Amino acid sequence: MTLKSALLVAVGLACAAVAPAAAQDVPARIKSAGKVIVANQPNYPPMEYKDPATNTLKGLDIDLSLALAKQLGVTVEWADIGFEQMISSLTTGRADLIHSGMSDLPKRRDSLDFVDYMKSGAQFYTLADRKDEFKLPTDFCGKKVAMSRRTSFPDETAKWSKENCEAQGKPAVQVVGSEGSADARTQLKQGRVDGAVQGSETLPYLVGLEKDSYVIVGKPFTSLYQGIAFAKTEPGLRDAYVAALKTLMASGEYKKIFDSWGLADAMLDTVLVNSEPVK
Structure with missing residues (x-):
């Protein structure tokens, strides 16, 4: 192997090392669009809200959603949708997922799958x-x-x-x-x-x-999980987010985001889908 070819191989390996670990799992239509449309209603600080001074979106859900999308190699297009219309926004194709402080409740799992990312009550x-x-x-x-x-x-x-x-x-x-x-x-x-x-x-x-x-x-009188919601017809996108969240947990970026919002106590030790640990 020549010095030039060795350098090319080294560069290729370096690029592979920094490529988003879960990008290859993204469904073709999402990869082609280069973005995910995320249903979010910014009225629930510190999870999601608009900075009154700049009118920009802020919050833990915002930071986490952007980090996950970056891991998947896509951008985020926010869709400000009322909470009552969020589930229908998935079934009608107006949004690809919901990331907006939504609780993972059994009654919602008839039409949704949840990738749980924090504890709540x-x-x-x-x-x-x-x-x-x-x-x-x-x-x-x-x-x-x-x-x-x-x-x-x-x-x-x-x-x-x-x-x-x-x-x-x-x-x-x-x-x-x-x-x-x-x-x-x-x-x-x-x-x-x-x-x-x-x-x-x-x-x-x-x-x-x-x-x-x-x-x-007093203390919280319920215990539940908040999750990123996906339509039942989108298992591929759900699983891509599972992989991306696992990567953020392993790298420490997940913890960094929660620490920045003073919510370390709400973190999970592992990724859950519909409140069950992912194997």
């Missing part, structure tokens, strides 16, 4: 000036508590209330469905409700953002 909070009234979650028994009606929180809170309030002879939590987490906070500030429920991954950010405004009450 429902948690109570209230105004800081009412902290002496609400020291324990059970102090919300009989009280009005707001939460987004688009999420699983209303059902989960009603179930918690049956077990922790009504079963103990206390009045039930009065679940108040809101238009979203921002609306729940508005109702709380206006005194129309006594407390609110939000995802545990968002509350530390909220408390830090609006100092001395809110207080978290």
